[in-house]
Every structure is written in C-alpha cells, then in structure tokens.
Amino acid sequence: MLTPCLQLQAPCEKWAALLTDDRLRQQLCDRRMEKLKTVTAKTTAVKLQQWLENVFELGKNALENGWQQFEALVSPPKPRAARGKGDVVGAIAPVIRLLEPHQIEQTRRHAAGVLGELGVGNPEVIDALTQLLHTARDEETRRQAALSLGKISPGHPQAGIRKARYLDFGMQLEGHSVALIVAIMPRSDDKLGVFLQVQPIEGRKLPPHLKLSVLSESGEIKREAETRSDEEGKGKDNLIQLQFSTASGTRFQVGVSVNEVRVTEEFIA
Structure with missing residues (x-):
C-alpha cells in the first residue's frame, strides 16, 4: 500500500518544507484564493x-x-399551542382595526405581519391587506402587507413572496x-x-x-x-x-x- 507521501507523488521532505516555509505557504494560499475567485x-x-x-x-x-x-x-417555526377556529376568527377583527389609517405606521406594519399568520383564506383579511397596500405611508408597510397577502392568498395579483437560500x-x-x-x-x-x-x-x-x-x-x-x-x-x-x-x-x-x-x-x- 502506498504511503500518503508516495500517493501525492512528492517526497515527504518537500511537503515538510512547505509546512515550514512561510513564502511557499502563502503561494499555495494565493493559488487557492485565485481559484475560488475565478470559478463560476x-x-x-x-x-x-x-x-x-x-x-x-x-x-x-x-x-x-x-x-x-x-x-x-x-x-424555523416555534411550536405553538393549538387554537380553535373560533379563537382565530375572534382574534382577527381587532387586528384588522389596527390597519386603519389613523394608526401609527409601525402598528399597521406589525398588524399586517400578524394577519399573515392568522388569516389564511379569510376574505376579510385579504381585503384588509389589499386596502393597506394602497393606503400605507411607507414602503416597509407595503412590503409587509404584500408578503402577508402572499402567505394567506397565494396567487393573488398583488401578493408578494419571500424566499431564502443558504450561501x-x-x-x-x-x-x-x-x-x-x-x-x-x-x-x-x-x-x-x-x-x-x-x-x-x-x-x-x-x-x-x-x-x-x-x-x-x-x-x-x-x-x-x-x-x-x-x-x-x-x-x-x-x-x-x-x-x-x-x-x-x-x-x-x-x-x-x-x-x-x-x-x-x-x-x-
């Protein structure tokens, strides 16, 4: 069986020199970095x-x-206690009221995010978020409204979507x-x-x-x-x-x- 040094087709002394020679180590590092920069x-x-x-x-x-x-x-979603359908419906109306124009923008934005978790398929929530897209005073709120709309009504013409990729x-x-x-x-x-x-x-x-x-x-x-x-x-x-x-x-x-x-x-x- 070949030893590691013979498998690499180089004398062990040469590899030992590479480990101790700062200049050679830097050259190897530079070559590796160049490959990383140029590979597409x-x-x-x-x-x-x-x-x-x-x-x-x-x-x-x-x-x-x-x-x-x-x-x-x-x-990753955290485990939550199961809620009955009636509980969810009861919680939606107060949150929708937080979208009204007289509310501060941060409150409207937060409410839109909550409705994205509660209002799947709910026509009142879909209408409220659609209205918010037209009345929001800043881009952050409009974006949250669009993303929540995408969660509860995929395929809606004004819905947004968000995806992520590991790098x-x-x-x-x-x-x-x-x-x-x-x-x-x-x-x-x-x-x-x-x-x-x-x-x-x-x-x-x-x-x-x-x-x-x-x-x-x-x-x-x-x-x-x-x-x-x-x-x-x-x-x-x-x-x-x-x-x-x-x-x-x-x-x-x-x-x-x-x-x-x-x-x-x-x-x-």
Whole structure:
C-alpha cells in the first residue's frame, strides 16, 4: 500500500518544507484564493415571475436550486399551542382595526405581519391587506402587507413572496452561516419591486466587510451595501439590505462577497 507521501507523488521532505516555509505557504494560499475567485457555478437564472405564479421549470424547482421558504431556513417555526377556529376568527377583527389609517405606521406594519399568520383564506383579511397596500405611508408597510397577502392568498395579483437560500463560503466566514433573502412584490407601474437581505442563519452578527451587490447582466455593480465592524474589529450588523424596482424581463445578478470571494445568483424579473 502506498504511503500518503508516495500517493501525492512528492517526497515527504518537500511537503515538510512547505509546512515550514512561510513564502511557499502563502503561494499555495494565493493559488487557492485565485481559484475560488475565478470559478463560476453553472446555475440557471431564477425567473422571479414564476415565484409569484408558484410555477417552476420541470426539474428546476425551488428546492433543487437551493431556494426555500424564508421561514423554513432563517426562522424555523416555534411550536405553538393549538387554537380553535373560533379563537382565530375572534382574534382577527381587532387586528384588522389596527390597519386603519389613523394608526401609527409601525402598528399597521406589525398588524399586517400578524394577519399573515392568522388569516389564511379569510376574505376579510385579504381585503384588509389589499386596502393597506394602497393606503400605507411607507414602503416597509407595503412590503409587509404584500408578503402577508402572499402567505394567506397565494396567487393573488398583488401578493408578494419571500424566499431564502443558504450561501456556502467554506472557511471564509469563520463558522458563520448566512442566507440570501429575496422578496418580490408586484407594483402598480407594471414593474417588480425587489428587496434583498443577507442575514446570519443562527442569529449571530454578520462578519465585517461582507458585501451585498446588485449587478447588471454584464457584471457592472449598480448598488452595494457592506457590513461594518466595531472597535474590536468584529461585525456589528445583524443584516444588510438593498431594494430597487425593475422592468419585467430584466436580467440582473446578486452577489454576496467576502475576502474577495463572491457567490453570485442570476435572476430574470
């Protein structure tokens, strides 16, 4: 049986020298980093309109592409005590009242999130969230209304959807596990609203100098956000995010990078 050194077709003394020579070790590290920077995964562009229609190409469904429902990957559901149908119906009316225009926007936004958990198939909740989409005073509230509408009435023409994908950076993140979150919402001007986030999966802080980028089809950076560091050089951000709108059919890329290593996903609006 061949010894490990013979299997590698190099004298043991040579490998011992590599372990002790800082210059050679750095060269090996540089070569490995260069390979990581230049390797491009052969992935199929994600068609975001199909997310809204809940349709995927044959053999290219969301799970095979690594995309999952946001709650399944980033926020696993916690066990809750079973509630009777009557209890749920009784709880809905007071929450709907919190959507009224005289309420502060934060209250309306929180109420919209609650209705996304309680109002599956309830026509009153669907109508209330649809109305909120037209009366909300800020984009955050409209986004929450659209996402909740997507949960309780999939396929609704004004519903939004949010999915997440685990990003594998190997050893680059020093034990951090992160997810790319993509939320999309139809707009009244026939464009598609796109909201991007990077979050840690385990609830830890993101590492410093991690970048989230929106790139054109040709690779030109259009928007970019970067995590910050504290006085000790550790990450201080729980998430980074970007948002924009784009015309139907537009191709773009989303990149997440750290230490000059980038994971890129391609999308068609």
